[in-house]
Amino acid sequence: MSAQLLQFLFAGLTAGAIYALVALGFSIIYNASQVINFAQGEFVMIGGMATVSFLHLGLPLPLAALAAVAATTLVGLALAKLAIEPARNASVVTLIIITIGASILLRGLATLVWDKNLHPLPAFSGDKPIALDGATLLPQSLWVLGVSLAILGALWWFFNRTLYGKAMLATSHNRLAAQLVGISVRHVLLASFGLSAALGALAGILVAPITFTSWDVGVMLGLKGFAAAILGGLGSGPGAVLGGLMLGLAEALAAGYVSSAYKDAIAFVIILAVLMLMPSGLLGRRAAERV
Amino acid sequence: MLARLRTPRTGGLLALALVVALLPLGLVNNYLYDVAVLVGLNAIVCIGLNLLIGYAGQISLGHAGFFALGGYGSAILAARYGWPPLAALPAAVAGVALLAWLIGRPILRLRGHYLAMATLGMGVIISIVLTTEDRFTGGPDGMSVPPLALFGHALGGERGWYWLVSVLLVGCVWFALNLIESPRGRALRALHGSEIAAEMIGIDSARHKVAAFVLSAVLAAAAGGLTAHYSGFITPGQGSFLRSIELVTMVVFGGMASVFGAVVGAAVLTTLPQLLTVLKDYEMVVFGAVMMFTMIFMPRGIVPSVAALFRRKAAP
Amino acid sequence: MGIKHRFTAVGRSFCLAAAGLALSFAAHAQPPIKIGAFLSVTGPAAFLGDPEQKTLELYVDKINAAGGVLGRKLELVSYDSAGSSEKARTFVKRLIDEDKVDAIVGGSTTGETMAVIPLIEQAQIPFISLAGAVDIVEPVKKWVFKTPATDRMACEKIFADMRTRDISRVGLISGSGGFDKSMRAQCMKVAPRYGIAIVADETYGDKDTDMTAQLTKMRQNTQIQAVLNCGFGQAPAIVTKNFRQIGMTVPLYQSHGVASKVYIQLAGAAANGVRLPAAALLVADELPASDPQKKVVEDYKQAFESHYKQDVATFGGHAYDGLMLITLAMKNAGSTDKAKVRDALEHIHGFMGIDGEFNFSPTDHMGLSLAAFRMLEIKNGDWTLVK
Numbered sequence: 001m002s003a004q005l006l007q008f009l010f011a012g013l014t015a016g017a018i019y020a021l022v023a024l025g026f027s028i029i030y031n032a033s034q035v036i037n038f039a040q041g042e043f044v045m046i047g048g049m050a051t052v053s054f055l056h057l058g059l060p061l062p063l064a065a066l067a068a069v070a071a072t073t074l075v076g077l078a079l080a081k082l083a084i085e086p087a088r089n090a091s092v093v094t095l096i097i098i099t100i101g102a103s104i105l106l107r108g109l110a111t112l113v114w115d116k117n118l119h120p121l122p123a124f125s126g127d128k129p130i131a132l133d134g135a136t137l138l139p140q141s142l143w144v145l146g147v148s149l150a151i152l153g154a155l156w157w158f159f160n161r162t163l164y165g166k167a168m169l170a171t172s173h174n175r176l177a178a179q180l181v182g183i184s185v186r187h188v189l190l191a192s193f194g195l196s197a198a199l200g201a202l203a204g205i206l207v208a209p210i211t212f213t214s215w216d217v218g219v220m221l222g223l224k225g226f227a228a229a230i231l232g233g234l235g236s237g238p239g240a241v242l243g244g245l246m247l248g249l250a251e252a253l254a255a256g257y258v259s260s261a262y263k264d265a266i267a268f269v270i271i272l273a274v275l276m277l278m279p280s281g282l283l284g285r286r287a288a289e290r291v
Numbered sequence: 292m293l294a295r296l297r298t299p300r301t302g303g304l305l306a307l308a309l310v311v312a313l314l315p316l317g318l319v320n321n322y323l324y325d326v327a328v329l330v331g332l333n334a335i336v337c338i339g340l341n342l343l344i345g346y347a348g349q350i351s352l353g354h355a356g357f358f359a360l361g362g363y364g365s366a367i368l369a370a371r372y373g374w375p376p377l378a379a380l381p382a383a384v385a386g387v388a389l390l391a392w393l394i395g396r397p398i399l400r401l402r403g404h405y406l407a408m409a410t411l412g413m414g415v416i417i418s419i420v421l422t423t424e425d426r427f428t429g430g431p432d433g434m435s436v437p438p439l440a441l442f443g444h445a446l447g448g449e450r451g452w453y454w455l456v457s458v459l460l461v462g463c464v465w466f467a468l469n470l471i472e473s474p475r476g477r478a479l480r481a482l483h484g485s486e487i488a489a490e491m492i493g494i495d496s497a498r499h500k501v502a503a504f505v506l507s508a509v510l511a512a513a514a515g516g517l518t519a520h521y522s523g524f525i526t527p528g529q530g531s532f533l534r535s536i537e538l539v540t541m542v543v544f545g546g547m548a549s550v551f552g553a554v555v556g557a558a559v560l561t562t563l564p565q566l567l568t569v570l571k572d573y574e575m576v577v578f579g580a581v582m583m584f585t586m587i588f589m590p591r592g593i594v595p596s597v598a599a600l601f602r603r604k605a606a607p
Numbered sequence: 608m609g610i611k612h613r614f615t616a617v618g619r620s621f622c623l624a625a626a627g628l629a630l631s632f633a634a635h636a637q638p639p640i641k642i643g644a645f646l647s648v649t650g651p652a653a654f655l656g657d658p659e660q661k662t663l664e665l666y667v668d669k670i671n672a673a674g675g676v677l678g679r680k681l682e683l684v685s686y687d688s689a690g691s692s693e694k695a696r697t698f699v700k701r702l703i704d705e706d707k708v709d710a711i712v713g714g715s716t717t718g719e720t721m722a723v724i725p726l727i728e729q730a731q732i733p734f735i736s737l738a739g740a741v742d743i744v745e746p747v748k749k750w751v752f753k754t755p756a757t758d759r760m761a762c763e764k765i766f767a768d769m770r771t772r773d774i775s776r777v778g779l780i781s782g783s784g785g786f787d788k789s790m791r792a793q794c795m796k797v798a799p800r801y802g803i804a805i806v807a808d809e810t811y812g813d814k815d816t817d818m819t820a821q822l823t824k825m826r827q828n829t830q831i832q833a834v835l836n837c838g839f840g841q842a843p844a845i846v847t848k849n850f851r852q853i854g855m856t857v858p859l860y861q862s863h864g865v866a867s868k869v870y871i872q873l874a875g876a877a878a879n880g881v882r883l884p885a886a887a888l889l890v891a892d893e894l895p896a897s898d899p900q901k902k903v904v905e906d907y908k909q910a911f912e913s914h915y916k917q918d919v920a921t922f923g924g925h926a927y928d929g930l931m932l933i934t935l936a937m938k939n940a941g942s943t944d945k946a947k948v949r950d951a952l953e954h955i956h957g958f959m960g961i962d963g964e965f966n967f968s969p970t971d972h973m974g975l976s977l978a979a980f981r982m983l984e985i986k987n988g989d990w991t992l993v994k
Contacts, residue, residue: 011819116653129854220814255821261419272413322703325700431718432718433722523725
C-alpha cells in the first residue's frame with residue numbers, strides 16, 4: 001500500500017472516529033425521543049473547553065477529563081429537563097428549533113464563561129509521531145481510535161446486557177409498549193441526553209489535542225455528526241459508527257486524490273448518492289408508514 | 292362586511308397593507324429603512340418556505356442555497372456579462388427553478404430527517420461551489436453587484452426599495468393565501484396530513500411536492516436576487532448552512548401553516564439582533580434563550596398561538 | 608438704595624450673567640466626539656476583532672482620562688459584525704444614520720471592508736480600515752484609509768528573506784478564506800519579481816482539522832525548497848503541526864496572519880524555526896534603544912498586557928494606530944468636520960505607530976513602507992528578530 005494512501009487512511013479514520021462518536025450521540029437521543037438534538041456539537045465543545053479549565057485549575061489530565069465529562073453530562077440532563085421535557089408534546093420541528101436555540105445559548109455561555117480563543121489540550125501520551133510504512137501517525141490518533149472502540153464495546157454491553165440499556169432500546173422500538181411494561185419514558189429521555197452528552201464530551205476531549213478547541217468548534221462537528229448519523233441510518237448504533245468512518249474516509253481520500261477545496265462537497269455528494277439508493281441510510285430501519 | 296374582515300384573506304391582508312403604509316412614519320433614518328427592507332426580503336423567502344414546511348409538510352435545511360444562487364446568478368449576469376439587471380434577475384430565478392425541479396424529483400422521495408439531510412447537503416454543496424469558483428463569484432469575499440435600474444434610473448435608495456419590497460411582499464402574501472384555498476393548495480394540505488391517504492384519493496403526491504419545492508425555491512431566489520441588487524454586494528455566506536437554519540427558524544417561530552406567521556417570524560428574528568446589540572457580550576445568550584422560551588411556551592409558533600388565545604377569549 | 612449698593616447689585620447680576628454665558632459655552636463643548644467601530648469580535652475572525660475591540664476600549668478611556676480631544680470626550684460606539692459583510696453593512700448604516708458618528712475605525716476583515724466602502728464614499732465620512740488586502744487602497748478611494756501593512760508587502764518581505772537563503776522554488780499552501788486567497792494571489796503576482804517560482808499550490812478548508820493529505824503531496828515534490836502558508840486562524844497552527852508530523856524539513860514560512868501568541872501555543876514545539884513577517888510589537892524587548900518604534904510599541908504592550916492580562920497581538924496594534932490617527936487628524940484640523948478631518952488625515956507625515964511610520968498622501972492611503980514589517984523567527988516558543 002502506498003505511503004500516501006496509508007497517510008490518507010489514517011487521517012480519515014481519526015476524523016471518522018470522532019464523527020462516529022458524535023453520530024452515536026444523535027442516534028441515542030433520536031431513539032429515545034424522535035428528536036434531533038442540534039446542540040450535540042455543543043456537548044463536544046463543552047467537554048474540550050471544560051477540560052482546559054480544569055487543567056488550569058491544576059487537576060491532572062485524567063481527573064480534568066473526568067470532571068469535564070461529568071459537567072457536560074449535567075448540562076445534557078439540564079437541557080433535557082428544562083427544555084425538552086416541558087415541550088414534549090410539541091411537534092418534532094418545534095423540538096428541533098428548541099435544540100437550535102439551546103445550541104446558540106450554550107455557545108453564548110461559552111464565550112462568557114471562557115473566551116473566544118482557541119485552546120490546545122496536551123496530547124495524552126506525547127506528540128512524537130509514529131512512523132509506519134512511510135506514513136506517520138500521531139499517538140493521539142491511536143487514542144482516538146482505541147477509546148472509540150472501547151466506548152463502542154461498553155455501549156454494546158450496556159444496551160444488550162443491562163436492564164437499563166434494554167429499557168432504553170425497548171422505548172426506541174415502541175414507546176407505548178415500553179410504558180405499558182412499566183418503563184419510565186421520562187427517565188429514558190433524561191438518560192439518553194445524559195449519555196449523549198457524555199459521549200460528545202469524550203469526543204471533544206479526545207480530539208482537542210489534534211484540532212484544538214474553542215467556543216464554536218461544535219458547529220461543524222455537529223453538522224458532520226448529523227450527516228454521519230443519517231448516512232448510517234438514524235437510530236442505528238452500528239450505522240452511526242459506519243457512517244462516521246465512511247464520512248471521515250471520504251473526506252480524506254477526496255482531499256488527497258481529487259481536490260482539497262471540494263472535499264466537503266464530494267463527501268456530501270456521496271451521502272446524497274447513498275440516500276438516493278437507500279432512503280433510510282445504510283443500516284437504518286425501513287420506516288413503515290401507517291395510515 | 293365585518294365577517295369578511297375577519298378572514299385572513301381580506302382582513303389580514305388589509306392589516307398588512309396598513310402596517311406597510313404607515314410604518315415609514317416611524318422610520319426616521321436610512322438605517323431603519325434598511326432593516327425594514329431586509330425584513331421584507333426575508334419575509335418573502337419565509338412565505339415560500341412556509342408553503343413547503345407548513346403546508347406541504349416537507350422540510351428544507353438548504354434553502355439559503357437557492358437564495359444565494361438567485362443572488363449570484365443575477366449578480367454574475369449583470370456584472371460579468373453586462374445584462375441589464377431587470378433581465379438578469381428573472382433569468383437567474385428561472386435557472387434556479389429549473390435546478391430545483393431537477394433536484395426536487397429525486398430528493399423528495401426521501402422522508403423526514405433523511406430529506407432534511409439531503410437538503411442540507413444540497414445547501415452545503417451550493418455554498419462550497421460559490422466559495423470556490425472565484426473566477427465567477429469573486430470567492431469568499433464575494434462580489435459587487437450593480438443596482439437595479441428601472442427605465443434608466445438606478446434604484447439605490449433605501450426608501451425606494453422599501454416601497455418596492457413592500458408591494459412585492461403584499462403581493463406574495465395575497466398569492467400564498469389564494470394558493471392555500473385553491474385546489475392545488477388543498478391537495479398540498481392533504482399531503483401533509485397523510486401522504487398515503489392523499490394518494491388514495493388521486494393526488495399525485497410527487498408532482499405536488501416538487502411543485503411546492505420549486506415554488507419555494509423561486510421565491511427564495513427572487514428574494515436573493517433582489518437582496519443582491521439592493522446591497523450592491525453578495526457573499527457566499529448568504530448561502531451558508533447557518534443561514535438556512537435561520538430561515539427555517541423564522542418560519543417555525545412565526546408559526547408553521549400560517550402565511551402571516553412567516554412574515555411575523557421574519558420580522559421578529561431580523562430585528563431582534565439589532566435590538567440586542569445593547570447587550571454586547573450577552574447578545575448570543577439572550578437570543579438563544581428567547582428562541583427556546585418562545586418555542587417552549589408557544590410550540591406552534593407566535594401567530595397560531597396568539598390567534599388561539601383570541602379565539603379562546605372570543606368563544607363563550 | 609445707595610450708589611454703592613446699586614453697583615454691587617449690577618455687578619452681581621453681571622457676574623451671574625457672565626457665569627451663565629460661560630457655563631452655556633462649556634455645555635456647548637460637552638457633546639462627545641463619536642468614534643464608530645464595527646469589528647469581528649465573534650465569528651471566524653474573532654482572532655482579529657477581540658484584541659481590536661479591547662484596544663479601542665482601553666485607549667478611548669486613556670484619551671478621555673487625559674482630557675479628551677479638542678476639549679471633548681471620546682465616545683466609542685462599536686458593533687460586532689462577526690465577520691459577516693451583510694451585518695457590517697447594516698451596522699455601518701446604523702453608525703452613520705442613527706448613531707451619527709464622526710468617523711469610523713473598523714472592518715477587521717477585507718470582505719467586510721470592501722462591502723462597506725460604497726456606503727462610506729456615499730456618506731462622505733472618514734474611515735480607517737483594519738484589514739489587510741491591498742485592494743482596499745488600490746485604487747485610492749477618497750474617504751478610505753487603512754493601517755495594517757498590505758498582504759502584498761508581506762509576500763515581498765517573505766520572498767526577499769527567501770532570496771537571502773538561496774531559495775528559488777516555493778510550495779504554497781493556503782486556505783479557503785478571503786485573507787488566504789487574497790494573499791495567495793498577491794504572492795503569485797510578485798514572486799517572479801524576486802526570482803521565485805511557485806512549484807506547488809495546495810489548498811484546504813479554513814475549518815479543516817487535518818492537512819496531512821495536502822502536505823504529503825508536497826513532500827513528494829522534491830522541487831520544493833520552502834513552503835509558504837498563507838493563512839490565519841486555527842488552520843496555520845494545524846498546518847505547522849502536520850508539517851513536523853510528517854517529517855518535512857524544508858523552511859516553513861507563515862504570514863502575518865499568525866502574529867499572535869495563540870499561534871505558538873497551539874502549534875507548540877512545531878512552531879520553532881518558522882519565519883514570518885510581522886510588526887515590531889512582538890519583539891518589543893529585542894528592539895535596540897535607537898529603534899524609532901521602540902517607545903510606542905513598549906508603551907502599548909505594557910498598557911495592554913497589564914490591563915487585560917493577556918498577550919498582545921499585532922491586530923490590536925492596527926486598532927491603536929487607527930484610533931490615534933483619527934484623533935491626530937481631528938487635532939490637526941481643529942474640528943470634527945468630516946471633510947477637514949479627511950484632509951488632515953491625508954497630510955499626516957512621520958506618525959510613529961505600532962504598524963510602523965505612517966506617511967499618508969493623496970495617492971497613498973496606506974502610508975507604510977516595507978520597513979514596517981520585520982522578519983521574525985520563532986525560537987524556543989518565542990518571537991525573535993532575524994538580523
